[in-house]
Amino acid sequence: MAFGPVSPLRAQAGPKRVVPVVPLVALAINDLSFGTVLPGIPSSVSVGDAHRAGRFEIDGPAGASIRVEFILPAALVAGGAVLPVSFGAGDGRAVFSSGSTPAIPFDPHSPLIVALGSDGRLFVVLGGTVIPARTEAGGAYSATITMTVFNLGS
Amino acid sequence: MRRRVARVLHSATFAVATAILLPAVIEAVYVSPTAVFMDERSGSTQITIGNGGDSPEEATVELKFGFPDADSAGTPYIRFVDDPGSAFPSAADWIRAFPQRVRLEPKSQQVVRLLARPPENLPAGEYWTRMIITGRGATLHVTGADSGVRAGVNLEIRLVTSVTYRKGKVSTGVLVRDLTAEAEGDSITVWAHLDRQGNAAYLGTADFELASARGAVVRRWSTALSVYTPMRRRFSFKTDSLEAGDYKVRMRIRADRPDLPTNRVLPAPTVTDSVAVRVG
Numbered sequence: 001m002a003f004g005p006v007s008p009l010r011a012q013a014g015p016k017r018v019v020p021v022v023p024l025v026a027l028a029i030n031d032l033s034f035g036t037v038l039p040g041i042p043s044s045v046s047v048g049d050a051h052r053a054g055r056f057e058i059d060g061p062a063g064a065s066i067r068v069e070f071i072l073p074a075a076l077v078a079g080g081a082v083l084p085v086s087f088g089a090g091d092g093r094a095v096f097s098s099g100s101t102p103a104i105p106f107d108p109h110s111p112l113i114v115a116l117g118s119d120g121r122l123f124v125v126l127g128g129t130v131i132p133a134r135t136e137a138g139g140a141y142s143a144t145i146t147m148t149v150f151n152l153g154s
Numbered sequence: 155m156r157r158r159v160a161r162v163l164h165s166a167t168f169a170v171a172t173a174i175l176l177p178a179v180i181e182a183v184y185v186s187p188t189a190v191f192m193d194e195r196s197g198s199t200q201i202t203i204g205n206g207g208d209s210p211e212e213a214t215v216e217l218k219f220g221f222p223d224a225d226s227a228g229t230p231y232i233r234f235v236d237d238p239g240s241a242f243p244s245a246a247d248w249i250r251a252f253p254q255r256v257r258l259e260p261k262s263q264q265v266v267r268l269l270a271r272p273p274e275n276l277p278a279g280e281y282w283t284r285m286i287i288t289g290r291g292a293t294l295h296v297t298g299a300d301s302g303v304r305a306g307v308n309l310e311i312r313l314v315t316s317v318t319y320r321k322g323k324v325s326t327g328v329l330v331r332d333l334t335a336e337a338e339g340d341s342i343t344v345w346a347h348l349d350r351q352g353n354a355a356y357l358g359t360a361d362f363e364l365a366s367a368r369g370a371v372v373r374r375w376s377t378a379l380s381v382y383t384p385m386r387r388r389f390s391f392k393t394d395s396l397e398a399g400d401y402k403v404r405m406r407i408r409a410d411r412p413d414l415p416t417n418r419v420l421p422a423p424t425v426t427d428s429v430a431v432r433v434g
Contacts, residue, residue, distance in 0.1 A: 023186035028309035036302045061413035065378040115377045130305050141305040148312040150232045153378030154189035
């Protein structure tokens, strides 16, 4: 094998390593906002929309293995009225801030499994589509997206 | 802590600047450390959770038994078991978090104490649970909806980390078998069956090298690895453009983790294996 020699006891053998305590941080930077939509006309927000796409940032130890899952709503609600919302296979995008790794498109219905880059930072962007009915009642519709970040490395 | 987060958390001066230069932080939850280790000598420890956002958060801390596993497709996930009984080394029933629910003001943090009360006759070994921190606080950013239809989605955040309790003599190791690799498009997928040894979880790093037929290393990857129970694990890597030909995938698993204190990473022999793969 070409790997350099590593003592089996390397983890314990040397002087005690001072490990900086790097927290696991999740930030919601931008809500996914569809703005004003017209009854009967579907409205989409693409992951490339810097202002309206949902945007998260995840920070953690460099190289950390993480799994990101979303719980997505089927509809937004305003009082008793509902506004269907859908998320397609291209509505998720993982962006590494270091730029050395290309962005990864993903289906937000499926888990995203990545190793954080050398700077320990990852951006996750979400788009989606709302489908208002022709008779959609006016109002402020909302729902909640839950993002769960699992630390898989320990 | 990352520079950006540090700005959010600690610097009012920079907060003014970021308000101009960057989007506002709607919600921010953090937990430190990301892996908690306890033992019979220290029956309690503490973690810090915080809110780096601009609005108050209601945060909850929940302990639930679970561990990293892989599904039938080899994809890693956290397997939660509601009633682990005696089949699994669960610490979820006897490690408690205090407090379990806190209100976090903007840019504030809270110490949460973890207290272990293991059964008196607990056998030597390692016991696990997961800690789930949930932040709720983002408010609806949809306004002015008297006549039109306005729509927005709020965001809720959960962080899931590990808590490990060790008693007495613990050991670990990992064995690799049935290593296979397949190249498809601009990616390579490696499969490996991983068997854990000893009575404690294996925490280490998996290194991969892709070498040409002449022995030149053309790609390298590394990822943190944990093996709690036997699993068939899949690793996928982007290769980008590669010349067609025969290659060899080399895998090395070593008990070394730069993100964890050295005295918490159990020693274990380094394991290597390799497999041929054809590209193109």
